[in-house]
Amino acid sequence: MSSLTTEDLATLADQIKQWGSELGFQQVGISDIDLSKHKDALHRWLQNGYHGDMRFFEQNLDKRTQPELLHPGTVRAIAVRMDYLPPDASFAKALSATDKGYISRYALGRDYHKILRKRLKQLGDKIKHQFADSDFRPFVDSAPVLEHALAEKAGLGWTGKHSLTINKDNGSWFFLGELFINLPLPIDKPVEENCGSCTACMTICPTQAIVEPYVVDARRCISYLTIELKGTIPEQLRSLIGNRIYGCDDCQLVCPWNRYAKISTEADFMSRPALKDQTLLQLWSWDEQTFLDNTQGTAIRRIGYQRWRRNLAVGLGNAPFDDAIVNALQRARDEACVLVREHIDWALAQQHASKVSMSRTTSRLIRTIEKGLPRDA
Incomplete structure (x- = not known):
């Protein structure tokens, strides 16, 4: 040396x-x-x-x-x-399709x-x-x-x-x-910080996990809740997770500097069809072997099948009311582990509440229409 x-x-x-x-x-x-x-x-x-x-x-x-x-x-x-x-990230489409499971783009x-x-x-x-x-x-x-x-x-x-x-x-x-x-190589200079007064990432966070600039409370972060957390997802945060079943990209999506982001040419980072833009019900239908097969070689596999089901149950609970979702959740409930069953019960309650709300909205719409019709109509 x-x-x-x-x-x-x-x-x-x-x-x-x-x-x-x-x-x-x-x-x-x-x-x-x-x-x-x-x-x-x-x-x-x-x-x-x-x-x-x-x-x-x-x-x-x-x-x-x-x-x-x-x-x-x-x-x-x-x-x-x-x-x-x-190249096919399609963020807006994936997040707005509430019947589909959103997976953080790094894990596809x-x-x-x-x-x-x-x-x-x-x-x-x-x-x-x-x-x-x-x-x-x-x-x-x-x-x-x-x-x-x-x-x-x-x-x-x-x-x-x-x-x-x-x-x-x-x-x-x-x-x-x-x-x-161990080599004393010449070092590079740090670059100037360029966030300025922007707080877009803090504002957009669905669970308000960025509690102050540069400080994230992991306990509220969707990436932590769906990946690192081994137990029950706090009930008060479940509805805020939406259809995000593995990770979250919101704080990066809204960052102004990502308009300059480059598309990867790395073949290994391309999205796998089995994981991208799949409906929550399709993903829910996987048995454990299918989960292992479809996530082989990905970061997703490390959370295991039960936490995957836990996350999906929350997503299904947040989806618009659908008889098919209710039926699928009910069929899986009795054989589910304690962790997953708790989230299934929550999801069923959410689906019921969504149905009631939808019914009330429909009734109000019918009454409004009827008031505007001629008596002999």
Whole structure:
């Protein structure tokens, strides 16, 4: 390592970015590993209980803000991003079709964890091939790593008020990954924050989970409720979830910077027909084996069949009244596990309320029409 000059390291940094581009990353940046300024905010977030049931956030706190403890010898983090927005996202159509299940667009294709990790390892191998003394470890949302903080320091973008990374020229529809390395590479400069006075993401959030700029209460976040939460979805939040059965994209959809987002050309991130634009009833009809078959290789599979059914039950409860929905829920109720049955009962009550409301609206309409008709009509 001592034989590497400043010029050697600068040349290598340029080479790393070129290799990253060849491996399919849209951007590569390099940062130091001083994350001390994030320590207090992380502690406040945890003290407020905003992490919900994600107890793993309470563990390895020192490692989150001191990457060298996570991988000894680390002096730099190579941060990368990869676009994932599929060309057929059709957000408005999917969210407005309340009889269909909405799945966050990042999850419609192959699980990004495996793809990015594999390519980060390939990047590390290229570096090691050139410098045998180099030592690295790749991370993709799989360890106590403050990935948005590192992306920000590496110049990939700034942290938006929804807590996601935003790039001025590419929006926020991208995955992040990191390669911890023991080479003192030259670092990139952070970019200026450009959210300004905009609070669109905070306003649009269906459950008002962004409790203050840059702070998300996961306990109210639809992504947490439909993915991370293992138990019962709080009843007061169920009707706000709508037809979102896995994740939520609303805060990104409304972000002005996403007008500059780029469509992904990565084949693995293309939408799978079995998951996209399917009706809630079609998805509800899947048995466990069908669920496993249709979600093989995707991020969805990790929530398991029962939580998938829990989420679908909430979606069916929020759908317009339909005898077919009621019948399907009733048929499944007796054999459902306790978790799913509770949400089925709620959904049935919602469907009944929707039917009553629809009946009253129809009656009012008939009375209004009759009042305007001639007596002999």
